[in-house]
Structure formats: C-alpha cells, structure tokens
Amino acid sequence: MGGQFPRVSIGMPVYNGERYIEQAIESILAQTFSDFELIISDNASTDRTADICRIHAVRDRRIRYSRNETNIGYGRNQNLVAELSSGEYFMWAHHDDVRDPQCLERCVEILQKNPSIVLCYTYTRDIDETGQLLPRVDPPLNLHSVRARDRFRDIIRMDHICEPDFGLIRTSILKKTGLHGHYADSDRVFLAELTLYGPFHRIPEYLFFRRAHALQSTAQHSDRQGRTRWFDPTKLGKLVFPHFRQFREYLCVIGRVPLPWNEKVDCYASMMKWVHTNHRRLSADLTVATKDVLRPFVKALVN
Structure with missing residues (x-):
C-alpha cells in the first residue's frame, strides 16, 4: 500500500x-x-x-x-x-x-x-x-x-x-x-x-x-416488477410501480444536485421527453398493478 x-x-x-x-x-x-x-x-x-x-x-x-x-x-x-x-x-x-x-x-x-x-x-x-x-x-x-x-x-x-x-x-x-x-x-x-x-x-x-x-x-427476472422485488425483498407481495419510481427518482436527483438554474430547467425538460418516450412502460406499470389487485378476486370467482 x-x-x-x-x-x-x-x-x-x-x-x-x-x-x-x-x-x-x-x-x-x-x-x-x-x-x-x-x-x-x-x-x-x-x-x-x-x-x-x-x-x-x-x-x-x-x-x-x-x-x-x-x-x-x-x-x-x-x-x-x-x-x-x-x-x-x-x-x-x-x-x-x-x-x-x-x-x-x-x-x-x-x-x-x-x-x-x-x-x-x-x-x-x-x-x-x-x-x-x-x-x-x-x-x-x-x-x-x-x-x-x-x-x-x-x-x-x-x-x-x-x-x-x-x-x-x-x-x-x-x-x-x-x-x-x-x-x-x-x-x-x-x-x-x-x-x-x-x-x-x-x-x-x-x-x-x-x-x-x-x-x-435480468435472466431470472425478465420484468421490472420481479427485479424490483429481487432488489428489495420487503416488496414481496406488494404493489410496485418501477417506471413511475424511476421517474420520481430522476426528478429528485435534479432537485438535490447543485446546478445553475438553466441547467436544471433543461434537465427537467429532458424528463418530460422521457415520459413521452416511455409512456408504454409507464402504462404497463398500471396494467400489471391492476392485474395483481384483481387476481385474487378472479381466482375466487373461478373456484
């Protein structure tokens, strides 16, 4: 050393x-x-x-x-x-x-x-x-x-x-x-x-x-929900919204890093474009969560 x-x-x-x-x-x-x-x-x-x-x-x-x-x-x-x-x-x-x-x-x-x-x-x-x-x-x-x-x-x-x-x-x-x-x-x-x-x-x-x-x-958990629960076992059995979480965390990062105001505005604008580009992923979060909520009721009806 x-x-x-x-x-x-x-x-x-x-x-x-x-x-x-x-x-x-x-x-x-x-x-x-x-x-x-x-x-x-x-x-x-x-x-x-x-x-x-x-x-x-x-x-x-x-x-x-x-x-x-x-x-x-x-x-x-x-x-x-x-x-x-x-x-x-x-x-x-x-x-x-x-x-x-x-x-x-x-x-x-x-x-x-x-x-x-x-x-x-x-x-x-x-x-x-x-x-x-x-x-x-x-x-x-x-x-x-x-x-x-x-x-x-x-x-x-x-x-x-x-x-x-x-x-x-x-x-x-x-x-x-x-x-x-x-x-x-x-x-x-x-x-x-x-x-x-x-x-x-x-x-x-x-x-x-x-x-x-x-x-x-990524091979064991092909979907974001599964990987999120792998990252944090306390999320097992809970609803997760990984793409919405990622969006929120990006905003937090921009907010806490000391940057000139014009750079911050440009970064926030990039996030608006990110939402547009990834709208299908965000929609998928809602779809998966809805299915998770309804699954027990559907199972009960079938049985």
Missing part, C-alpha cells in the same frame, strides 16, 4: 457466486495497479462462496471479506461495499465479470490527470458462461460533454446497459450521491446523478468483460 489507506477501493457484492467468483477475484488481484483494497460482502450465500472468499482473503491481505447474517437484498448489499470503502477512488466489481490486468491502471491514470472527470470506464465486451466473446452493439453516449444537460439527457435513455456503473469513480463525488436505490434500474438513476457532477471518460479499449449467463438477475 502506498499509505494508510489504499488509493482504490473495489467493492464486490455477492450472493451464491461459487461458479464465477474465483475467476473474478483473480482478475482483480492480477491488476498491474496494486494499491487497492477488495471489499467482498457476502449476502448470506448458501453455496461455497464463503469458503472461496475466505481462502483468498488469507492469501492476500488486500481482501476484506464480510458476510451478512441474513440476505439484506441486492440493492443494500451493493451500497454496503461502497459505504465500507476508504480509497480515493471506488469501483464496483460483480462476482461474475472479469477485467483486463491493465484496466485499473488505465482508469487511475485518467482520473489523476483530469480532475474534472468524475468517472472513467472502458469499452466492454460481453462473454458467455465459458468466457467466449458474444456479439454486442453499444449506442453512442455523449457522457464526455462539458454540459450537464447533454450528459443527463443521454444517460437516462433506455437503450444502453449502464456500463459506466462498473467504472472507476471519485469517492468524493460518490459520497454525495444517493448510491443505488432499492428498485430495478436504480443504476440508471445513480449514473444520472453522477453525470450532473461532471463528465465521464471512456477509454477506447476492451478492458472490461461482462458475463451473460442464465443466473444473472
């Missing part, structure tokens, strides 16, 4: 990740930039995750492993690793993804040279369960713009997979945000808040590899 605290904190929330977590940990430990801590928060896994993590923690003092007594939900566990961090920069690392050995070093260099940049990330390639490359098309995002309204307008679009969420972030800015909310697609809201603090930088090299497999949340 270069000082009392590591330069970088890497947070890895995990639940039942025995199949991929060893490879994910090893890809972190193989980074050419070595001044980091790896914080692993095990969300009460029931498989071999704990044993794998403890073995690596004994071998490498940079690993801090902790285990929750009960499953606190994905969203809370995701935030926990950030709250436990102590580095100047922070990065999330999922238990099933891998990084090129130079990924961390390249991102640190960018943030050190450019104080105005809030987050640095790289090109992404998708891989399958065996590590083979998958086809992928990334839409262009204007997240490097000097204007907050341009960055906000693009990040709230629904046609990208939020890869900047796995970039290297200035902790001083990270701590100002609300982190990830306990609802589906809260990563979009989190990134939207970060864009209002400053530009992102994307390194034009494939240094991050995102794994696609049958056990990931």
Whole structure:
C-alpha cells in the first residue's frame, strides 16, 4: 500500500457466486495497479462462496471479506461495499465479470490527470458462461460533454446497459450521491446523478468483460416488477410501480444536485421527453398493478 489507506477501493457484492467468483477475484488481484483494497460482502450465500472468499482473503491481505447474517437484498448489499470503502477512488466489481490486468491502471491514470472527470470506464465486451466473446452493439453516449444537460439527457435513455456503473469513480463525488436505490434500474438513476457532477471518460479499449449467463438477475427476472422485488425483498407481495419510481427518482436527483438554474430547467425538460418516450412502460406499470389487485378476486370467482 502506498499509505494508510489504499488509493482504490473495489467493492464486490455477492450472493451464491461459487461458479464465477474465483475467476473474478483473480482478475482483480492480477491488476498491474496494486494499491487497492477488495471489499467482498457476502449476502448470506448458501453455496461455497464463503469458503472461496475466505481462502483468498488469507492469501492476500488486500481482501476484506464480510458476510451478512441474513440476505439484506441486492440493492443494500451493493451500497454496503461502497459505504465500507476508504480509497480515493471506488469501483464496483460483480462476482461474475472479469477485467483486463491493465484496466485499473488505465482508469487511475485518467482520473489523476483530469480532475474534472468524475468517472472513467472502458469499452466492454460481453462473454458467455465459458468466457467466449458474444456479439454486442453499444449506442453512442455523449457522457464526455462539458454540459450537464447533454450528459443527463443521454444517460437516462433506455437503450444502453449502464456500463459506466462498473467504472472507476471519485469517492468524493460518490459520497454525495444517493448510491443505488432499492428498485430495478436504480443504476440508471445513480449514473444520472453522477453525470450532473461532471463528465465521464471512456477509454477506447476492451478492458472490461461482462458475463451473460442464465443466473444473472435480468435472466431470472425478465420484468421490472420481479427485479424490483429481487432488489428489495420487503416488496414481496406488494404493489410496485418501477417506471413511475424511476421517474420520481430522476426528478429528485435534479432537485438535490447543485446546478445553475438553466441547467436544471433543461434537465427537467429532458424528463418530460422521457415520459413521452416511455409512456408504454409507464402504462404497463398500471396494467400489471391492476392485474395483481384483481387476481385474487378472479381466482375466487373461478373456484
């Protein structure tokens, strides 16, 4: 370590990740930039995750492993690793993804040279369960713009997979945000808040590899309602309106980040366009909720 605290904190929330977590940990430990801590928060896994993590923690003092007594939900566990961090920069690392050995070093260099940049990330390639490359098309995002309204307008679009969420972030800015909310697609809201603090930088090299497999949340829960209840188990059996929630959270972000009034107005205008673009998704929230309310009555009539 270069000082009392590591330069970088890497947070890895995990639940039942025995199949991929060893490879994910090893890809972190193989980074050419070595001044980091790896914080692993095990969300009460029931498989071999704990044993794998403890073995690596004994071998490498940079690993801090902790285990929750009960499953606190994905969203809370995701935030926990950030709250436990102590580095100047922070990065999330999922238990099933891998990084090129130079990924961390390249991102640190960018943030050190450019104080105005809030987050640095790289090109992404998708891989399958065996590590083979998958086809992928990334839409262009204007997240490097000097204007907050341009960055906000693009990040709230629904046609990208939020890869900047796995970039290297200035902790001083990270701590100002609300982190990830306990609802589906809260990563979009989190990134939207970060864009209002400053530009992102994307390194034009494939240094991050995102794994696609049958056990990931989007495969297990194809609808927003299901993913929201996965994020926050307290929502089980309750009505949820994920797209309306997302709309409300975007408005809250605009309201709390210190911006010139004209930038705020432009961001609010972008939200009006967002409503128009996503009116079918908002309508679907109401339709699903109505069906959930009526289902017990229909079942009683049928029986």
